[in-house]
Each structure stands twice: as structure tokens, then as C-alpha cells.
Amino acid sequence: MSSLEQMYQQVILDHAKHPVGRGLVAVDADHLHGESHQVNPTCGDEVTLRVDVLPGVDGGPARVAGVSWEGQGCSISQASVSVMTELVSDQPLDEVARLDALFHDLMGSRGKGLDDEGVEDDLGDATAFTGVSKYPARIKCALLGWAALKDSLVRSGASATND
Amino acid sequence: MTTTEVGTGPSGRTFTPAELVAVRADFPLLGRTVRDGKRLVYLDSAATSQKPQVVLDTEVDFYEQRNAAVHRGAHALAEEATEAFEHARQQVAALVGTDVGEIVWTPGATTGINLVATGIQHATLGRGGEAAERFRVGPGDEILVTEAEHHSNLVPWQELAARTGATLRWIPVGDDGRLDLSGLEAAGGTTGSGAGRADDDGRGGAGLINERTRVVAFAHVSNVTGAVAPVSRIVAAARRVGALTVLDACQSVPHRPVDLHALGVDFAVFSAHKTLGPTGVGALYGRRELLEALPPVTTGGSMVEVVTMEGTTFAPPPLKFEAGTQMVAQAVGFGAAADYLRELGMDAVCAHEAELATELLRIAEIPGVRVIGPATVGTLGQDAGPEAGLPDRVAAVSFVVDGVHAHDVGQVLDDAGIAVRVGHHCAQPLHRRFGIAATARASASVYTTVDEVTAFREALAGVRAFFGAE
Ligand SMILES: Cc1ncc(COP(=O)(O)O)c(C=O)c1O
Numbered sequence: 001m002s003s004l005e006q007m008y009q010q011v012i013l014d015h016a017k018h019p020v021g022r023g024l025v026a027v028d029a030d031h032l033h034g035e036s037h038q039v040n041p042t043c044g045d046e047v048t049l050r051v052d053v054l055p056g057v058d059g060g061p062a063r064v065a066g067v068s069w070e071g072q073g074c075s076i077s078q079a080s081v082s083v084m085t086e087l088v089s090d091q092p093l094d095e096v097a098r099l100d101a102l103f104h105d106l107m108g109s110r111g112k113g114l115d116d117e118g119v120e121d122d123l124g125d126a127t128a129f130t131g132v133s134k135y136p137a138r139i140k141c142a143l144l145g146w147a148a149l150k151d152s153l154v155r156s157g158a159s160a161t162n163d
Numbered sequence: 164m165t166t167t168e169v170g171t172g173p174s175g176r177t178f179t180p181a182e183l184v185a186v187r188a189d190f191p192l193l194g195r196t197v198r199d200g201k202r203l204v205y206l207d208s209a210a211t212s213q214k215p216q217v218v219l220d221t222e223v224d225f226y227e228q229r230n231a232a233v234h235r236g237a238h239a240l241a242e243e244a245t246e247a248f249e250h251a252r253q254q255v256a257a258l259v260g261t262d263v264g265e266i267v268w269t270p271g272a273t274t275g276i277n278l279v280a281t282g283i284q285h286a287t288l289g290r291g292g293e294a295a296e297r298f299r300v301g302p303g304d305e306i307l308v309t310e311a312e313h314h315s316n317l318v319p320w321q322e323l324a325a326r327t328g329a330t331l332r333w334i335p336v337g338d339d340g341r342l343d344l345s346g347l348e349a350a351g352g353t354t355g356s357g358a359g360r361a362d363d364d365g366r367g368g369a370g371l372i373n374e375r376t377r378v379v380a381f382a383h384v385s386n387v388t389g390a391v392a393p394v395s396r397i398v399a400a401a402r403r404v405g406a407l408t409v410l411d412a413c414q415s416v417p418h419r420p421v422d423l424h425a426l427g428v429d430f431a432v433f434s435a436h437k438t439l440g441p442t443g444v445g446a447l448y449g450r451r452e453l454l455e456a457l458p459p460v461t462t463g464g465s466m467v468e469v470v471t472m473e474g475t476t477f478a479p480p481p482l483k484f485e486a487g488t489q490m491v492a493q494a495v496g497f498g499a500a501a502d503y504l505r506e507l508g509m510d511a512v513c514a515h516e517a518e519l520a521t522e523l524l525r526i527a528e529i530p531g532v533r534v535i536g537p538a539t540v541g542t543l544g545q546d547a548g549p550e551a552g553l554p555d556r557v558a559a560v561s562f563v564v565d566g567v568h569a570h571d572v573g574q575v576l577d578d579a580g581i582a583v584r585v586g587h588h589c590a591q592p593l594h595r596r597f598g599i600a601a602t603a604r605a606s607a608s609v610y611t612t613v614d615e616v617t618a619f620r621e622a623l624a625g626v627r628a629f630f631g632a633e
Contacts, residue, residue, distance in 0.1 A: 004578040043586045044600035074570035
């Protein structure tokens, strides 16, 4: 497989064509919600993302009930938001934070992927972005949606910091 | 009136194949490969050009043989360094048809524009005394730009307007990517169709250039559409109302004969790095009397005459604008680049690139590809004054591909070793005007070949299939 084909895996092209979670939806009044608008100033890609958080009951963890978004940009940025939407839906917030950290590690791997295959499996379709990490200029594209998710979680009040 | 002859090439003559081979051999970087051994096809010269060996050698020679502080010290090296530095100023002045004392070194075009805009602000604050009164702007005054500007020739004017209370207006861009001058002057009866004004009061009656206009800043050639602006017409209109003209010549000086005296602009800027020269240096041209009157912006060492604890008198221009230690080796390299271009002959460069522009524009034949900007290369008419007979667009061609984002287009081309620029090219308002977030842009320079443009077109033809966009 050429580097180009490694970058544009079929999963990515499919998600770019048929994105998951596209179209902002209203959030239940008794849920927490946050919204974030992120742009990539060098290429103009943008995403507006809304997160719906189900507060924890009886001391249980808060979970992401759903993610919806609007955006425009290259296939990498749009597919990445879509894959992320699938991955984090219905997950507790600490798991979302772990996936976010894993995906950042993957993007820093310069095309090598993560050492621990078991951990890599947790990223599901998001591992398809391994090829993107070879191209420094495109890593920002893949991270755009993740930045929007993190920021909207902070804005929802569900997660405390935005580092 | 021209003080120095611009260009040396016989008019209309392009390079012979052998000459082009020789030109390419002058650029060491063009010999390298990219992305696993693919031959490099560099079509991003509008962002920055490659450098001929003579520029690299000149810079190295300066460091190896002449390096010393300029304009101070009486030792032999200081003399030689100063001579090289001032000789470079002559070389650059000769490229653009100005007097040597009218060329101010700047770190680049962006800094040059900021120097003029901030100098005007300082004049408005009263600096420069009576001589600088002509520069003052304030509430009720207008600064005119265009919708096609690079952010570097837009944001400094927005800032000047915000700091002084002046109003920013702009010349709109038509669907063909050219400036729409229908509302330029009131005399024609039509007011600016869609012409913008930050606090637009509808059809004010006055043209875009009117008695309140103080500054008209515009690009000679758009870095997105490649269109050449009607400089003569705009300069004539600005002169009638006593407005200053500031020409952003970044995309013209490297590609066509430019005679700033003949064009009659008051100020002009360009960057060495787009003109086959080093990074970190550029030039600001100002008509001598204006440079004399404009207050300095950066102050400190080297730009002074007498300094006492109470106050300071400034050196005459251009030194007045060159505070602190300058980018001497880069300026000397810029001089070598200017000479290199003049030896090729700007007429020949222009003719060569007009051919490349025509070849580049053939991408419009590819299904799903749309060019943003003039679709053909025409010739400027008699109303273009000193530019009559020159091409009306340059070989910088921006485009969109249906169903495929510019970033993805660029990536597929890159995989074939073809370097193009993707994004908004520092011209967000122009992209917004066309309702698009990003374009891809292919641009040529003296060393670009028709063969390379053909390779680019072939790779581009495969892009939609790769992404399954049919
Ligand atoms: C038309 C135009 N103006 C201004 C600039 C800014 O030049 P520099 O970045 O060298 O200051 C550029 C370069 O991108 C340009 O193309």
C-alpha cells in the first residue's frame, strides 16, 4: 500500500462520504450540554460540535449520551469527527479522556501506530488514521474534532479542565 | 519617467529550450526528489520561489569574505560590507526602475506595508511636523483597499482605520476574479455595485475614490486569481483627489517588467523570497519626497543624526527607516537575485510565464475542475499606459475540484511529487466572496516548464476518481 493509500483508508473515505452525527440536535433539558466551534486557521476547516452528557446517577460516572456536529473541511477532518462520534458515544467521561489521549499518542506516532496492540484495538476505526500521522501538516486535521469534543465537555461543566 | 532601464530581454521573446535547461540548472533544489524518489514538480513559487546558485553563492561569499557591520567603522571590511550592501540597493532599484535612495530594506512586504500604515498613524499623531501633515487621516477620511487583498495588505489598513477613526472601504471583485471598477468614481453616475464600506450607508453617491479618500492600497497582481489590476486607472483616479497609492507588488515584480516610476505609485512593496532571493529581506519603494516627509516607525540605532538626552534628529531616507542592524547578507543576496532576473530579461520571463499560464489554465478542461480567476491570458490595452501589451494575468492559477476538498487535492498531487499550495492563501475575504473555504493553487516561475505543467494536469485528472467523486 502506498503512503497515500495508507492515509486515505477506505474507512476514512467512507466516513467522509457518510458521516456519523452530522447535523446538530437539541439536547434533553435535564442533561448537561456544551458546544464548541473550532477552526483550523491554516486551511479554514471548521467544526461546531455539541455534546450531550448524561449526569451520573447514584454516584455513578457521567457518560456521553450523544455527539452531534456541523462542519466543513477536508476528508481527514470530517472523517475523524465522524469516527470519534461513534467511538465516544455512550462512554463514561474517564474512558473518553483515555481515548482522547490514545488518539493523540497515535497522531504523534509518525506512522508507526501504538506499541500496545490491545490498546490500539480500543480505538476501533480511529486506528485507520495511523497513516495520517506520517504527514505533520495533516495531523491538525485529524485532531480538529477531538479538540472540539474536549472543549465542549469543559463548557458543559461535566469535565473540569481544558488543558 | 524611468531613471533606469527595466529588463534587458528583447520584447516578447520567450526562452529557447536550451536556455530553459540552463536556467533550471541554476537552481540546485530543482534537482532533488521527494516522496520516495519522485521528481519534484514545484508549482508553489507564488508562496516562495527557489533560489539560483548565484544568490546562495553571493550570500556565502559575503559571510566568507566581507562580513562586517555596515555604515560604521573605518576598517577595510566595514567598507567592503557597506559597499556590497549599498550596491545591492542599486541592483534592486534597477529591477523596478527607481532611484537607489527610494529603496528601503525591510524584512519583507508585510513589514513594508506596516511601515507605511504606521508611519501615517505617527503623522496623524503629529510626528514629522508640517511636512508630514499630508499623511494625516482621521474621522471622515477614507482608506480604500480591495476585496482581493492578501491579509498583509488588508489588516494593517483595518488597524490604521481603527486607530485613527478613518473609514475602510474596498473595491469589490467581480465573478471573473477581476476588480469591479464600476463604482470607482462618481462621475460615471453608477455607485459601487456591492462596493463595501464598513459602515455602509447604502448608495452614498460618492465613488469609491472621492474627496475623502486619503490612501488607496491594492495588489498589482492577486496572489489568488493571478489577475493584474488596472494600476494606471486607479492611480489616475487617486491622483485626482490627492490620495496616496500603495502598491503591493509581491506577485508582479518576480514575473513581469515593473517600472514603478512609470506606474506613478507613491509607495510599493515586494519580498525577496518570492523574487528568487533570500528570506528575511524585502523592499519598500517610496517617492523620495514622501520618504523624506514620512515619520519613521522603528527608531533606535543607525537611523539617527544627532542624539541628545532631549531629542534626536533622524538620518535622511532610506536610512531613516532602517533602525538597528540590518539583514545585510540577505540584502546582498537579494541584489544578486535582482541582477539574475535582469540578465534573463523581464520581458523574456514574462513571455515564458504567459505561456505557462495558458498551459495551467487548461486544467479547466478536466471534468469537475473550476478555475477561480480569469480563464484566459489576454493582453493589456492602451488604457494600461506603461503596461500596455503585457499579459493581463500571471501564471498563478487557483482552482476547486467538485466533491474533493483542496487539502485532499493537494495531498494526491504531493504523492506524485507535485507541490501546490492549498488553503485560503491569506485571502479569506476573497474566498468568502466566491463562497469557498479553500482552493488549491498552482503557480510558476522562471524555471517552470510546460512539461511540469502537463504532469500536474495529468495528476489532477486522476484526483476525483481517487476519492470516488463522480
Ligand atoms: C500579494 C501578496 N502580498 C503580500 C504578501 C506577504 O509577503 P511576505 O510574507 O513576504 O511579507 C504575499 C505573500 O504571501 C503576497 O502574495
